[in-house]
Amino acid sequence: MMNRNASESLHIVILGGGPAGSACGLALLKLATQIDRAVKVTILESKQFAGERHYNQCVGVLSTPLPDLMERELLVPFPTDLTQALITGYTLHGDREELPLEGDDEPSVALRRVKYDGYMLESAMKRGVEVLPVRATSLEFHEDGVIVYTDSAPVEGDVLVGAFGMDEGSAAFFSRQAKYKPPQALSSIVTKYHPGTEAMDAFGKHIHAFLPKHPRIEFGGITPKGDHLTINIAGRNVDAPLMSAFLKQPVVREALPNFEMARQYDADDLRYYKGRFPCSLARNYYGDRFVMIGDAAGLVRSFKGKGVTAAVQTGIRAAETILSAGFSRAAFDDHYRSANEDLISDMSYGQTMRSVVILMARAGMLDAVIRAARKEPRLRRALFGAVSGHESYRTVWGDSLAPASLTAILGAVLKRTS
Known part of the structure; x- marks a missing residue:
């Protein structure tokens, strides 16, 4: 039964101990305490974050609203002591032109992602999440639960959360058992x-x-x-x-x-x-007894802006769905997908923006856009929103297609060709 009585104990297995998996585990235990629900959470993670023996290919720039999200939704302080540098803005380069861009938000934080990942996983362990240093090798779905086979002992649970990022091995056995199709990358x-x-x-x-x-x-x-x-x-x-x-x-x-x-x-x-890293939404990323979060679901912005924020958000939203609505396909469809509508609805705008930006760069038009943005504040705001990830792509499109922005771009292009 996938919508259990609140008095029954629930075991959630999370495949992956990055920010998405750790956030999901933390959120599950926090919410379970609030509703007085007996919950066991197990994270399977074979990587060793301690000692920096694992290299994370993410550049590691974290920005608002992540600190508030961690402290408010997970009750975990943002690790300011891991800060390597504060990022106050961006400089966009064309062939010959460049444009500094700054917004009104708090500075972003640059840090070692492996240290941040380790901090999040350690926070989950301290809160009571069980962490097993094993690698999943296969899985089975049954009417009464899930079995995850590992390079050690198998792990049984009621529901499985896929937080394995772009790991091809995990995606392969999910594809065989659940018709999951990983995002394009x-x-x-x-x-x-x-x-x-x-x-x-x-x-x-x-x-x-x-x-x-x-x-x-x-x-x-x-x-x-x-x-x-x-x-x-x-x-x-x-x-x-x-x-x-x-x-x-x-x-x-x-x-x-x-x-x-x-x-x-x-x-x-x-x-x-x-x-x-993903550049599209995964297919069949949830079903009876399973749900994908973060990169594994493809729930990220184009150009991978705010990837950690999206990972934490989707981990929290999956936890809320499991404990409030259940873990059937219908529950995830009704609650989890709708909770992520902010990310999903913005994807078409982001993908179109990505295509247009690439086309402009190939055509050598970026210098003209930069010159236009120096004179037109709304276009400059659009460029900052696009490169920083601080605005939705729908908002970026609105600023880019404003009459003042288009007039400035046309003027810069005509001046270049005259």
């Missing part, structure tokens, strides 16, 4: 280097964003993080040679201080790490 390459203290101070507190003309690179960025700069590119199939080519582009090299000193401060400079 972009690949990313991340690296870093240490330019020295003076160079870091001179670099400032902006993330530098690039939209290259190269057909395989959708965007790139340079992020200040304490004593080093993190550099990332993303696209359908980016690889190490493409990152090397990106680093050689004059507009990128000009933004990298003391690049010739890479590896002299730290021998591990310019090591490349590869990852993937």
Whole structure:
């Protein structure tokens, strides 16, 4: 029975101990206490976050409303002590033009994602979540429960939460057993280097964003993080040679201080790490006795803005659905999907924006847009909202298509061609 009586004990198994899984576990125990429900939560996570033995390919920039979300909904303080740098804005680069962009929100926080992940998982453990250091290998759904097979002992539960990100092995056995179809994905390459203290101070507190003309690179960025700069590119199939080519582009090299000193401060400079992140909604991401959250569901913004915030939000929303409505397909359809309508309804706007931005970059129109934005505040606000993730893409489109914005862009394009 998938809508149990409140007096019955419930065992929720969460596959993955990243921010989505940890947030879901924390929310389940908090809500269970509020409604006086007996709940056991088990997280299966094979990665070792302690000691930084695991590298997370996420750049690691966290912003509002995440701190408030953690403290209000999870009763977990935001870990300000993990801060490597404060990000006050962005600098958007064209071929020859650049534009600094700043908003009115609190500064974003740059940190090591593996440390943040470890903090969240430790918080869940302290609250009472059981964490098993095992890797799931297969699963079975039955009328009376779920069995998760692992590289150790099997784990049985009433409902399974998929918080495994873009892990292909987990997606494969979910696909076999539940007709789950993972989201489409972009690949990313991340690296870093240490330019020295003076160079870091001179670099400032902006993330530098690039939209290259190269057909395989959708965007790139340079992020200040304490004593080093993190550099990332993303696209359908980016690889190490493409990152090397990106680093050689004059507009990128000009933004990298003391690049010739890479590896002299730290021998591990310019090591490349590869990852993937979703760029579409997954199919069949919930059903009887299971639900996906975070990246596994594809519930993220285009350009991967605020990915951790979306992970935490969807983890909380899944927990609320399980304890208030049950864990049948109908319950998730009625409650979980509608709770995520803010993310789902904005996806078409974001995907269209992504296509238009890529087309403009390929056509060499970005410089004209930057020149127009210098004169038109609403267009400048649209660009900030697009690169920062602080506004919905529906709002970004509204600002971009405003008559004043379109007039400014047309004027800049005509001036370029005259």
